Amino acid sequence: xxDLPEQQVxxxxxxxxxxxxxxxxxxxFGDEHVNQVRxxxxxxxxxxxxxLFEDLHYADVADVVQQxxxxxxSNVLKIVGQELEPEVWxxxxxxxxxxxxxxxxxxxxxxxxxxxxxxxxxAVIEELDEDDQKEVLEALPHGERSVILEGLSFPExxxxxxxxxxxxxxxxxxxxxxxxxxxxxxIDLPENFYEIFVVDPKQQPLGTVPLNQLLRxxxxxxxxxxxxxQLTTIPVETDQEEVAFIFRxxxxxxxxxxxxxxxxxxxIHVDDVVDVIDEEHEEDIMRMGGVKQDEFYSSAxxxxxxxxxxxxxxxxxxxLASLVIGLxxxxxxxLVALAVLxxxxxxxxxxxxxxxxxxxVRAIAMKELTPANTLRVVGKEVAVGGxxxxxxxxxxxxxxxxxxxxxxxxxxxxxxxxxxMVVAGLAGALIPVALDxxxxxxxxxxxxxxxxxTDVIGFFAFLGxxxxxxx
Amino acid sequence: xxDLPEQQVxxxxxxxxxxxxxxxxxxxFGDEHVNQVRxxxxxxxxxxxxxLFEDLHYADVADVVQQxxxxxxSNVLKIVGQELEPEVWxxxxxxxxxxxxxxxxxxxxxxxxxxxxxxxxxAVIEELDEDDQKEVLEALPHGERSVILEGLSFPExxxxxxxxxxxxxxxxxxxxxxxxxxxxxxIDLPENFYEIFVVDPKQQPLGTVPLNQLLRxxxxxxxxxxxxxQLTTIPVETDQEEVAFIFRxxxxxxxxxxxxxxxxxxxIHVDDVVDVIDEEHEEDIMRMGGVKQDEFYSSAxxxxxxxxxxxxxxxxxxxLASLVIGLxxxxxxxLVALAVLxxxxxxxxxxxxxxxxxxxVRAIAMKELTPANTLRVVGKEVAVGGxxxxxxxxxxxxxxxxxxxxxxxxxxxxxxxxxxMVVAGLAGALIPVALDxxxxxxxxxxxxxxxxxTDVIGFFAFLGxxxxxxx
Numbered sequence: 003x004x005d006l007p008e009q010q011v012x013x014x015x016x017x018x019x020x021x022x023x024x025x026x027x028x029x030x031f032g033d034e035h036v037n038q039v040r041x042x043x044x045x046x047x048x049x050x051x052x053x054l055f056e057d058l059h060y061a062d063v064a065d066v067v068q069q070x071x072x073x074x075x076s077n078v079l080k081i082v083g084q085e086l087e088p089e090v091w092x093x094x095x096x097x098x099x100x101x102x103x104x105x106x107x108x109x110x111x112x113x114x115x116x117x118x119x120x121x122x123x124x125a126v127i128e129e130l131d132e133d134d135q136k137e138v139l140e141a142l143p144h145g146e147r148s149v150i151l152e153g154l155s156f157p158e159x160x161x162x163x164x165x166x167x168x169x170x171x172x173x174x175x176x177x178x179x180x181x182x183x184x185x186x187x188x189i190d191l192p193e194n195f196y197e198i199f200v201v202d203p204k205q206q207p208l209g210t211v212p213l214n215q216l217l218r219x220x221x222x223x224x225x226x227x228x229x230x231x232q233l234t235t236i237p238v239e240t241d242q243e244e245v246a247f248i249f250r251x252x253x254x255x256x257x258x259x260x261x262x263x264x265x266x267x268x269x270i271h272v273d274d275v276v277d278v279i280d281e282e283h284e285e286d287i288m289r290m291g292g293v294k295q296d297e298f299y300s301s302a303x304x305x306x307x308x309x310x311x312x313x314x315x316x317x318x319x320x321x322l323a324s325l326v327i328g329l330x331x332x333x334x335x336x337l338v339a340l341a342v343l344x345x346x347x348x349x350x351x352x353x354x355x356x357x358x359x360x361x362x363v364r365a366i367a368m369k370e371l372t373p374a375n376t377l378r379v380v381g382k383e384v385a386v387g388g389x390x391x392x393x394x395x396x397x398x399x400x401x402x403x404x405x406x407x408x409x410x411x412x413x414x415x416x417x418x419x420x421x422x423m424v425v426a427g428l429a430g431a432l433i434p435v436a437l438d439x440x441x442x443x444x445x446x447x448x449x450x451x452x453x454x455x456t457d458v459i460g461f462f463a464f465l466g467x468x469x470x471x472x473x
Numbered sequence: 474x475x476d477l478p479e480q481q482v483x484x485x486x487x488x489x490x491x492x493x494x495x496x497x498x499x500x501x502f503g504d505e506h507v508n509q510v511r512x513x514x515x516x517x518x519x520x521x522x523x524x525l526f527e528d529l530h531y532a533d534v535a536d537v538v539q540q541x542x543x544x545x546x547s548n549v550l551k552i553v554g555q556e557l558e559p560e561v562w563x564x565x566x567x568x569x570x571x572x573x574x575x576x577x578x579x580x581x582x583x584x585x586x587x588x589x590x591x592x593x594x595x596a597v598i599e600e601l602d603e604d605d606q607k608e609v610l611e612a613l614p615h616g617e618r619s620v621i622l623e624g625l626s627f628p629e630x631x632x633x634x635x636x637x638x639x640x641x642x643x644x645x646x647x648x649x650x651x652x653x654x655x656x657x658x659x660i661d662l663p664e665n666f667y668e669i670f671v672v673d674p675k676q677q678p679l680g681t682v683p684l685n686q687l688l689r690x691x692x693x694x695x696x697x698x699x700x701x702x703q704l705t706t707i708p709v710e711t712d713q714e715e716v717a718f719i720f721r722x723x724x725x726x727x728x729x730x731x732x733x734x735x736x737x738x739x740x741i742h743v744d745d746v747v748d749v750i751d752e753e754h755e756e757d758i759m760r761m762g763g764v765k766q767d768e769f770y771s772s773a774x775x776x777x778x779x780x781x782x783x784x785x786x787x788x789x790x791x792x793l794a795s796l797v798i799g800l801x802x803x804x805x806x807x808l809v810a811l812a813v814l815x816x817x818x819x820x821x822x823x824x825x826x827x828x829x830x831x832x833x834v835r836a837i838a839m840k841e842l843t844p845a846n847t848l849r850v851v852g853k854e855v856a857v858g859g860x861x862x863x864x865x866x867x868x869x870x871x872x873x874x875x876x877x878x879x880x881x882x883x884x885x886x887x888x889x890x891x892x893x894m895v896v897a898g899l900a901g902a903l904i905p906v907a908l909d910x911x912x913x914x915x916x917x918x919x920x921x922x923x924x925x926x927t928d929v930i931g932f933f934a935f936l937g938x939x940x941x942x943x944x
Contacts, residue, residue, distance in 0.1 A: 036845055061722045069846060089724070185689045195685050196667060213684035214666050218656045250751065251532045253560070255744050273726050273743045276750065280721065283754045284835065290761065291831025292824060298836045302856035306864075309828050313861060316824045317868065320817040327816070331809045338802045341812035342795050345928070348816070349791040350784065353763060357780050360762025364755065365769045374507060375540065385773035390784060393777075397788065457816070 035062065036069045043074055048081050055082045064093035068299065072101065079105045088114035092122040096129045097299040103134050112141035115150070121274055124153045124163050161245050162238040164278065165259045165268030168192035171199045172225060174208055179221030181211075196271065197256060200229045205265040207233055207258045235260045238267055242278045247369075249275045286367075289446040292316070315450055323348070323457035330465035333473060339406050340468050343415055348460030350394055351422035355452045358383045358430025363444045366434055380431045387427025391420040410472055418464035422456060429455040506533065507540045514545055519552050526553045535564030539770065543572065550576045559585035563593040567600045568770040574605050583612035586621070592745055595624045595634050632716050633709040635749065636730045636739030639663035642670045643696060645679055650692030652682075667742065668727060671700045676736040678704055678729045706731045709738055713749045718840075720746045757838075760917040763787075786921055794819070794928035801936035804944060810877050811939050814886055819931035821865055822893035826923045829854045829901025834915045837905055851902045858898025862891040881943055889935035893927060900926040 035058065042050040055063055063086065067075060075098075083106035091114050094102060103111055115123045115138065127135055127150060139147055149167070156162025169192060172181055181198065185191065197210045209229030219228060234252055236245055236259050248254065249272055259268045288295055292312040297305045327334075327344070334341050362379070365371035371379055395416035403412040433451045434444035506529065513521040526534055534557065538546060546569075554577035562585050565573060574582055586594045586609065598606055598621060610618055620638070627633025640663060643652055652669065656662065668681045680700030690699060706729050707716060719725065720743055730739045755767060763783040768776045798805070798815070805812050833850070836842035842850055866887035874883040904922045905915035 059723065061724070065841075068841070069843070182688060185685075186691055191685075191689055194683060212665060213688060214656075214662075217653060217684060217687055218662055220657055250747060252530065253532070253744065255742075271726075272747060273724065276721060276743060276747060279747065279750055279754070283750075283757075286754075287757065287761070287835060288831060290758070291827050293828050293831050296832065296835060298832055298841055298850075302853045303860065305832075305853070306857045306860040309825070309857070310861060310864065312828065313821065313824060313865060314868075317817070317821060317865065320820040321872065323816055323820075324813050327813045331813055334812050335806070335809045338806045338812075341805050341809075341815075342798045342802055344812075345794055345798070345816060345819070346788070346791040349794075349928075350788060353784060353787045354780070356762050357764050357783070360759060360764050361767065361769055361776075364758060364767060370536075370539070370769055372540070379769075382773045382776070386777045386780065389774065389777040390781060393781065394784060394788065397785075401792065 035066050039066055039070065039078060040074060043077055051078060051081050052085070055086070060087045060089040061093055063087070064090045067102070068095060068098050075101070076105055084110055086114070088117040089122070091115075091126050092118065095296070095299045097297075099126070099129050100131060100134065103130060103138070108134065108137035108141045111138050115142065116146050120149070120153060120166050120168070120268075121164050123150060127154065128158070128163075157239055157241075159242045160238065161236045161240040161242065161259050161270060162267070164242055164245060164274050165238075165270050166192070166274075167268040168195075169199055169266075169269050170195055171201045171205075171266065172211075174200050174202065174224075174226040174229075176225050177221060178216055178219050178223045178225065178228070181216060181225055182221065197269075198225075199258060199266060199269070200225055201266055204263075206263075207235060207260065207266045209233060210256070210258070233258060235264070236270065237262070243282055245270060246275050246278045246282065250279075286445050289443070290449065292449075319450055319454040319457065322454060323461060326458050326461045327465065330461075330469060333465055333469045336473055337411075337468065339408070339411060340465060343402060343411075344461055344464050346398060347415065347418045347422055347464045348457045350398075350419060351426040351456035351460045352453050354387060354390060354423045355426030355430040355456050356449065358386070358427050359434060359448050359452055362431050362434045363448060366438050366444055371435065376435055380428065380435075383427040383431040384424055385427075387424040388420070391423030394423065395419040411468075414467045414471055415464060418460070418467055421463040422460045425459045426452075426456050506537050510537055510541065510549060511545060514548055522549060522552050523556070526557070531558045531560040532564055534558070535561045538573070539566060539569050546572070547576055555581055557585070559588040560593070562586075562597050563589065566767070566770045568768075570597070570600050571602060571605065574601060574609070579605065579608035579612045582609050586613065587617050591620070591624060591637050591639070591739075592635050594621060598625065599629070599634075628710055628712075630713045631709065632707045632711040632713065632730050632741060633738070635713055635716060635745050636709075636741050637663070637745075638739040639666075640670055640737075640740050641666055642672045642676075642737065643682075645671050645673065645695075645697040645700075647696050648692060649687055649690050649694045649696065649699070652687060652696055653692065668740075669696075670729060670737060670740070671696055672737055675734075677734075678706060678731065678737045680704060681727070681729070704729060706735070707741065708733070714753055716741060717746050717749045717753060721750075757916050760914070761920065763920075790921055790925040790928065793925060794932055797929050797932045798936065801932075801940060804936055804940045807944055808882075808939065810879070810882060811936060814873060814882075815932055815935050817869060818886065818889045818893055818935045819928045821869075821890060822897040822927035822931045823924050825858060825861060825894045826897035826901040826927050827920065829857070829898050830905060830919050830923055833902050833905045834919060837909050837915055842906065847906055851899065851906075854898040854902040855895055856898075858895040859891070862894030865894065866890040882939075885938045885942055886935060889931070889938055892934040893931045896930045897923075897927050 035054065038054060039051060042048075042054070055066075058066070067078070067090070070078060079102060083102075091099070091111070111126075115126060118126070127138065130138060139150065142150065153163060170185070172184065176184075195213075197212050198216070199210055200208045202208055208226075209231040210233065211225050211229045215228040216225075234248060234254060234257050236248065236257050238259050238261055245257075249257070249270075254272065256269055256271045258266055259270055261267050284296060292309070294308050294311075297308060300308070330340075362371060362383075365379070398419050399412040399416035402415050403409060406412075429452055433455075434448045437444045437447055437451075506525065509525060510522060513519075513525070526537075529537070538549065538561070541549060550573060554573075562570070562582070582597075586597060589597070598609065601609060610621065613621065624634060641656070643655065647655075666684075668683050669687070670681055671679045673679055679697075680702040681704065682696050682700045686699040687696075705719060705723055705725060707719065709730050709732055720728070720741075725743065727740055727742045729737055730741055732738050759766060763780070765779045765782075768779055771779070801811075833842060833854075836850070869890055870883040870887035873886050874880060877883075900923055904926075905919045908915045908918055908922075
């Protein structure tokens, strides 16, 4: 370590509006680095590429590797692949990771994994396909392999996969002085730790001592006096989404992970939880958009394939809506204005329903929508639908009257609008609640059901009322 | 502190499938507590309510307060309002917070704020309406008030509002021993800290020393030898979304916040960032669903009002689509099957476009979609649209032929499907890129533009081709 500080200061923006742009360059790679690498490749300047990669933060290295075209990536990895920091691996997107592993070989990957933190190592291994996984595991030294295999024995996406297993434990009768002497002795300490755990002889956690308490108290003080005893312990099989929820709900900075006998197995820190929160966030957004996973780096054909299922489902609901329209084809034949106007009713219902759905799905995820208040929430959403239904009935009624000069038609579309928006509020609240009750994820499937309902009811109400009152 | 540990163990599930349910009860309040409070209210058992609230974690207290009906809430606050832990306040939803402040008075709120961490105190103050804010500020002791006012002087949602200002700084020439003596002396230390900062005489940060380094090294070692010098410092006016991005990109656990002269002002820890990530996540989800903010606790009328704007925008696009259909009303009059089938083309385009949009919006947020690869991404999405367009053209063509026995009609809808799905891929990728380039948030406005395009093109292609080839 040099004595001169080597700071990495985010460039100070001259004006506030510049913050985003300037930082966008300072962080999250610049196109600039990608272009530099490309230029160096073209002039076959291997040393320049090595130099550039050495200077970059590992997150930026990962970004550059991802941004390159496959051929360029392959060439760059031939030059620097053996020397990449291990942290680069856990930053790579799944699609790119597999490509890179095939490129540089299982041995190199295994060497990187040995140096990683437990949860990052597991995350990389998990993302490999079966063959690569096997090869990498075989290339690992025995000790490391059994640690990884034990980690893999915990359910996917469980606390066991998130935790660090390297931690510092002391018995309750020790003093601050004894603890300091122990830490300063020649033992194998974790590379970094934020608290020490006080355990009983059965390895069950009694409490944690934040490091600042060890520093501010004098040597004779007993650690048992300093420890925080209100532990929120997490069973090792707890799902990661639940772990994230607990951390947020309790504002935790860290939590011990225990086995079925309450023995301490590891610790999860809030920074490990950030990745899970991001992952869940991405999953939510992707599911709501009808995409299975982020396929930004997949090929067009793979992307097309993975999106087909959702489109087939939607084709089904679209055909269902068409069948409803088909019932009224003779009505439409007599009054073609109905065909012109009918999408308005369906679309407004869909949008109003999506608003309700968004609030309800979020409230279920946050455990704010519960059996005790479901009735109240549904009632409120129906009321919202009613209020906005009337507002848009008036608006659409006036538009229709101005356009077609037909008062009866205006009345029919206004009535259909109220009906469909009330139904949208009802369905928008009830569908996610029902899906949740039956154990399905409300985020993924709610919107198909909802638009099916609002399309079918929208067309049926409008065309049906028209058939009765206009012909 | 008692010597007996008072653990709060998540109930150990018997079978894995039970995890969710059981923990759902253990965390995130149970309806049970709400019901207990209600029963105690009815039997006017004030002591029982006080006892219950004393036993609960502050997050659960906040949940119970939110779950109660307004009248019950008001009565409960009369009983326990003065004794709530300060942390309860920062857990409350904005709508409930204002109600509660009016109920228990500015003095009580001020007393709670004095005890909070800087960022929580600011978060509570921010959420109050202007009058309440004024009252609470006036009720604060002078010193605390100026700290809060200084915090409020930083832009909303900036690093200045997130940071803790209480930190431990030492000069670079100190040894571990001197630092320990300093920490053990009778100085006013922060309640909790995770690292100490090494600063130069101008208060500019030179590096941080993780506490475990102070503990594992002997007294004569100089702190300058132990400090991590690769600091990622954050200018105080940086937007919180950018702060969160930096933390995730760099896997930071903490980062110093500096003013325009690079002087150390405070520190942000990853646990403060979790709240921001959640906030941004909620904002994304809400915006994509066409809702301004989470209005789970708003009245029906307020909710209806806040949703009107989005619905008006959508009414505009729906009418635009209707106008396109109107152009072809004579075509529809001659072949009513067109009216029956036309929503299929529009709806499939909308769904395919939303898939592309989801990938693109996410990639922009993650800074993976950049000027350098825009063309490649757009090209890929058009290809995806083409592939799936052909697949669904065949499917829909067959369905149409089976339904109406009309080969020409089947051909027309198949052609329109290909056109609309290619356009959907193009628009789904280009619209968010364009919005981002012009400084708008792609998450909020993309979907209106997209569905406008897919509806208009869908109807136009289908009805237009029909007018040319079928009549």
